[in-house]
Amino acid sequence: MSEVKIRAIVLDSFNYEENDKIITVYSNEFGKLSFIALGANKPSSKNNYSLNLFSEADFEIFKSRKIQSISKLKTGTLVRDNFKIAKSYNNYLFASIISSVILQEELFYNKDSKWFDMLRESIKNINDEINPFSSMVWFLFYSLKNFGGNWELKKCYRCNKPSKIYRKFDLKDFGFVCPNCINENEEEQDFEFIKYLQRMDNNTFFTIQKFSINVSYEIILSKLILGYYINELGVYSYPIKEILKKEVYREDTFWEYTYKVLTNNSI
Numbered sequence: 001m002s003e004v005k006i007r008a009i010v011l012d013s014f015n016y017e018e019n020d021k022i023i024t025v026y027s028n029e030f031g032k033l034s035f036i037a038l039g040a041n042k043p044s045s046k047n048n049y050s051l052n053l054f055s056e057a058d059f060e061i062f063k064s065r066k067i068q069s070i071s072k073l074k075t076g077t078l079v080r081d082n083f084k085i086a087k088s089y090n091n092y093l094f095a096s097i098i099s100s101v102i103l104q105e106e107l108f109y110n111k112d113s114k115w116f117d118m119l120r121e122s123i124k125n126i127n128d129e130i131n132p133f134s135s136m137v138w139f140l141f142y143s144l145k146n147f148g149g150n151w152e153l154k155k156c157y158r159c160n161k162p163s164k165i166y167r168k169f170d171l172k173d174f175g176f177v178c179p180n181c182i183n184e185n186e187e188e189q190d191f192e193f194i195k196y197l198q199r200m201d202n203n204t205f206f207t208i209q210k211f212s213i214n215v216s217y218e219i220i221l222s223k224l225i226l227g228y229y230i231n232e233l234g235v236y237s238y239p240i241k242e243i244l245k246k247e248v249y250r251e252d253t254f255w256e257y258t259y260k261v262l263t264n265n266s267i
Helices: 083-089 090-106 115-125 132-143 191-203 214-229 238-243 252-264
Strands: 002-016 021-029 030-036 056-063 073-078 150-156 168-170 175-177
Touching: 002 090, 002 115, 021 115, 030 056, 083 090, 083 115, 090 115, 090 132, 090 238, 115 132, 132 214, 150 191, 168 191, 175 252, 214 238, 214 252
Parallel strands: 030 073, 150 175
Antiparallel strands: 002 021, 002 056, 021 030, 056 073, 168 175
């Protein structure tokens, strides 16, 4: 094992034997990795604060040569505690959904500084109550392509041609529909929703934050994204299960709500 220094966000922690912990982090230098923190459960441990869930810290570790093997912690120095996340159950869910997505996927074992920056900004926003729900939605949306997800937001998914305008976003097949391809029995959607999705597609996690937020659209988008992660990408976790229990996400409630928002109609 070689001794290295990393800046990382704590994603998961569980007790190992009597006094030790296994910690999983996402680091700026190596991506996702796990290490054993010997004596971390002892009251005298100097590393306790740096090992709390969602904390950002500088760690010195003896890194395993194998990517998925357990490394060993030498010391941890807290950079940002993000303790306030735990004060709100909703915020805790938002942060936990983000961390659970990273924990499940092997692609995160690779270094990616942009991913680290996006994760750090998401956790910071949630902790500081800066659009916490939106930060979760943005993180999941801008993670889609890295998971192999494909929403067609550049052209009509039916004729495979770009168009100056689109009549709807297909909520089942996840693609824009142009005027030539919309069926007679299909209802057009509010053009503002189309523009909202195009703006999302044309920006990044960091630049989208400068635009105003439409909560109704983000509720719809969050349900679609969570369903896509589960059904299309095979990503599922307890936090995702918990958030989908909310009334607004219940099937009949959601589709009625979506119809009203996207068509400006009442039922």
